[in-house]
Amino acid sequence: MNRHGFSYVVPQAFSSLRINGWMTFAAIATIAISLFLCLLFWLMVINIDANAEQLESNVEIIGYIADEIPQEQYNAIQSKIAALSGVSSLTYISREEGLQRIAPRFGTVEQLLDSMGGVNPLPNSFSVKAQSPEAVSGIAGQMAALEGISEVRYGESEVEKLFAFTSALRFAGIVIMALLAVAAVFLVAMTTRISVYARKQEIMVMKWVGATNWFIRCPFLLEGIVLGLVGSLLAVGAAFFVYYKASAYVACSLSFIVMLPASALWLTVSLIAVGVGVLMGAIGSIVSLARFLNV
Template identity: 35%
Template sequence: MPCNGFTYAWGEAFKSLYRNRWMSIASVGVVVVTLLMLGTFMMVSLNLAHITATVKGQVEIVVYVDEKATPEQQKQLQTMLEARTDLAEIRFVSREEALERLQPELGDFLEGYDIEAENPLRDSYELRAIVPESVINIAKELEGYPAVGDVFYGQGVVEKLFNVTRGLQIVALSLMVLLSITAVFLIAHTIKLTVYIRSKEIMIMKYVGATNWFIRWPFILEGLTLGLLGAILPLFALYYIYGLAASWVTAQNIMFLSLLPVSVMMFELVKYLVPLGTGLGILGSSLSMGRFLKV
């Protein structure tokens, strides 16, 4: 588009937005409502992912060293664990340290026993995997190793947690796609009305030799502006709502439940909603032009 064409297209887009201001407000309203729903859902979904990631990150494998293992075998086990590239953290817990951790919980229960002399606990390694989902496979591999007695990783619970989070991700993605499609249809129909109102103008333009792109540009820029406005307005509302929600959750001080910080959440929302809003506006206006250009 040449420079004067660019100025012309923007000028026409703004003139049209003003001339059809009620329709423009309606179009922006449609985008605002849709993106507000989408944004709210994104906030819930991103926080679910954040909480799940936090919980997943806390999943540990505890490898108990076999009582019969020789010091040499135990050393070999440690070397093998340290050589693995899929572990983020390896921590050796001696039987004495394990007892020390246990004592405050047992309290008076052990009174009268020389528990330090008859320590029934075993040495262990606490492992954290780089990819939480690989915990099950790592645990299975370690079970067969000679110096290993037992391996615990919260069997059953971990599998359930992973299944639930995978399910939630699929539901979240499907709903987002569904809402986006709804938004495209709503915007396309609203813009189609403005195009219909201006069909006479388009027809005259075709008769006097305007190219299809010369006609399209102002409408596309109009769609882009409507989409952009429709994306920015809900961002303000979402910023306010999320700020309230985040401070309420912080005040409750619930274990495991820590929401994403407002700045991170807003960055994510801007990153997705602004391109989505403008994209929907452009797509909506492009889809609604077709029939009117056939003169």
């Protein structure tokens, strides 16, 4: 299509959007609402992931020393643990210190000891922190294999539950996002189809007189892209407004939750959201035009 062609198709697209006012509004609203919900899900998943990672990186790996191991061998075990790759810090915790650490959950050390018949059942242990969350399970496995270590714990069940929860949430998010995207594409297709039917006679005439497929397709494609663009910009604006408000609330009232700053997210998230919106608009119009394209 030459530049003269563009000078005809661009005004045509905007004129169609104006004429089909309510459908235009409905299509933009559907794209905006769908993308807004998708973005909220996405931002939630990003933040849950960040929290889970932080939680895991704070995980303490406790390696209990077998009772029969004499104190003299502790240094050798400590050196072997320190040599494991990914270990960030290593602390020896005596059975008395161990009792003191868990006692606050049950009252005082005395009360805890009384409840256990005056005997401290805890063995001596080493507390290890990993450099990265990914290293935790590896370090735990290697520690368990060391001679002199009777048992290793790192709260694996809690971490696994958290990751199972985020995976389920991510899956639900993807399904919901896909459904919303299909709904948005369908409505764009409907809007474009109304424009196509309104201009059916004109399209036929243009085909008879030798318009190219692109010349016929272009105004409708442009119409879909504009719907997608406007809808996605509204969605991005609304989603970041909500995110900003939620961040402020969380910072004040739920400070144990980490929320990534909006400034670190908005550019990538906005670009992807606008890209998806434009793509949805374009797909919607291509779908509705398919059978009109053969000259």
